[in-house]
Amino acid sequence: MTPAATALTSWAKAIRKALDASGIDSVALFSEAGLDLAALDDPNARYSVTATTRLWRLAVAAVGDDAFGLTVVRHVGQTSFHALGYSVLASSTLREAFERSLRYFRLVTDAGDLSFAPDGDHYRLTLHTPATGAQPAPEAIDAFALLFVRLCRGLHRREFSPARVALQRPAPLNLAAFERAFRAPLQFSAAENALWFDRAAFEQPLAGANPALARHNDEAVVQELARLPQQSLSVRVQAALIQQLSLGEPSQEQAAAALHMSLRNFQRRLADEGTSYTALLNETRRTLALSYARDARYSLGEIAYLLGFADASSFNRAFKRWTGLSPSAYRKAS
Secondary structure (H helix, E strand, C coil): CCCEEEEECCCHHHHHHHHHHCCCCCHHHHHHHHHHHHHCCCCCEEEEEEHHHHHHHHHHHHHHHHHHHHHHHHHCCCCCCCCHHHHCCCCCCHHHHHEEEEHHEEEEEHEEEEEEEEEEEEEEEEECCCCCCCCHHHHHHHHHHHHHHHHHHHHHHCCCCCCCCEECCCCCCCHHHHHHHHHEEEECCCCCEEEEEHHHHHHHHCCCCHHHHHHHHHHHHHHHHHHHHCCCHHHHHHHHHHHHHCCCCCHHHHHHHHCCHHHHHHHHHHHHHCCCCCHHHHHHHHHHHHHHHCCCCHHHHHHHCCCCCCHHHHHHHHHHHHHHHHHHHHHHHH
């Protein structure tokens, strides 16, 4: 049986704050939705997406505003998504911030996914909802879309707006709220939930970049993901690699043993998830390498050591394969 989709209680906490600010009895609505209010006091607690969607519907009806998702975003804070929030805010570019959000989105919810890719002169962020099972409320999609826009405004500049926004939801009655929030051309009843952003702006260095802080919180996010029930083996392998790489490159046999699995079962499970140990090792090293390369406190030799490479030349070859640049050239360009 496929486990039920869940989400951090962070959204529900923001919904409660928005309801209370509107003079609505949030306690009654949480009870009607079947949600335990005590879970809001646990930063790692999760609600089922089915129950959270019920809460969204009850809240929208109580407030009488189909743009309520945009209001809820005002009550999302820096700590709402734990270490991921700090990691994203410490990113070196908006592109890196979005890639980081994409990589660790399942910490927030497993009811959907993100994709982020170049599209001509723009980057396109797409919010995918599941084909079957529990569906996020349209207001939750509205909130996620605006949250990414507000991220850009907070990290880059306040007047920044997307080039275009497409949402699958029907056109809202409170269209003016969407126009004020996004300040961009809007399309409703669209084929996908997507936002387009100026590509050049996403490549500009950010003043608040802190590679060490971003990397530290990335590691905390991976460890938290690995502890989630029914979490993928891929995430657990990445968490183990982050801990072990500075001691040298662990063999596939060592990685399987660390997770109390036979090598054959380890390989089969990863294949079922559409990946392999080699691919995960490569991706984990790449992610860490880019972060370390932006951090001037580490020499290139130290980075090679921290990533478990046998020598600097092996690291240099791998880095050039990942980026098309040598580590020193990448550092100068960052």
